[in-house]
Amino acid sequence: MWRRALTLSQSKASQSWRVIATRGATSGSGKYSPSTSASTSAAAAVDSLLLRSLKDHYLEVSKLNPPPKVSPPSPFTIIKGALDSNGPVLRRTYGNEEINIYVMRLVNIIRGEGYDLEDDDEINQLFLHVDVSKPGQESSLHFLCGLYPDAIGIHSVSVRPKLETLADAVADAVPSRYNGPVFEDRHEGIKDALHTFLQERGVNESLFPFLQAWLYVKDHRNLLRWFKSVGTFINERKPVDA
Template identity: 25%
Template structure:
């Protein structure tokens, strides 16, 4: 379990039952689930001579597959062909490099700064968790159009130096074009800050991770913020992170639909 995942467990709900596209899906017609189940369920006193469907060929398979096909068509129609412009610009800048493995919910972004290696980790799982708690402001016209930009994403930065032992770890929340720092920790063993294993996470739990950032002297907070800004942890990156998270979430959702449909149709 990564440090980011451990922090997220205590801060955001783990349920992922509500997706970003829930408001869109709800507007499309759906056949009542109860009626389908009732129609497909045989009478209790049916004869044992009635042949049962073979495994993988249930009476509801076709309905589920058709619904997934409908959803895939909708997603294809709404998707932008090719690589989005914001991603092209980010890559062209050549400052940060993206680590994104298909099928994983965590994304890594890293860069070199002098003799430092800086790595940022965030998770698209926070998008769904954040929507469950989000309440759009009342009385503001166009508030619904800005909902996605208001979702907070938890981020974990680590800064290491190959010539010096230890690592600096910064926990922050990315929201509305800014990184709000919550904690700055120092690990004498850099592996504890960067290792994503369960063993490393267990070792981190018993360590003193430093005071809450907001309790530090204001002048020290300001110097830390300048320190991060100089390393590219700034407004530009804070706008990119949620935009990329939504882009990845959309790709993962389409991939999930395709995999589920292929399994059901087999």
């Protein structure tokens, strides 16, 4: 329900922006007026309409109830400040290894940001980056995985410099250098061993409920932040001198 409400609000907001854009285009294509005051008045009216729409949608989204709180499976812990950064979301140690988990929706990689939250087949696909590092080593073992409610699939395995942000992970999705052999073409024994390697470290489908809920909350916060930042920019715009 929370997801559907958030989607509806985003859809309404998009419709409002299209209406504003259409009105602006219509007024711009009309009879030219040299009057600076008339132009300024029209701009102020458009700004007022936009600010009112931003405020209405901000209030609507801010009233949405978040999904039920889900804790990550032990011994993973949530990294402080992860919701407001592009760094890892979860971390754990395994022996002398540090394991960091980065996540985004798989559909964001395939189709960009314009995904449909109503499509459960799409929302139930997460793009997982698993960074396994050891003290004293500059490189780490990097897994690119597809995470689903009932399974995890490895897309590639490579040895790369340790990841710092999600942007680094996304850049690695389109590597500029050799990223290891195509995983699906490897011998079944190697593939099974690598899956077991992740399973032993707790990287499996049990992560899905938490990471899915975490992404919903992050989307909610990002949308509220977007409304505020656009509104602040419009509200602080200074008139251009004639």
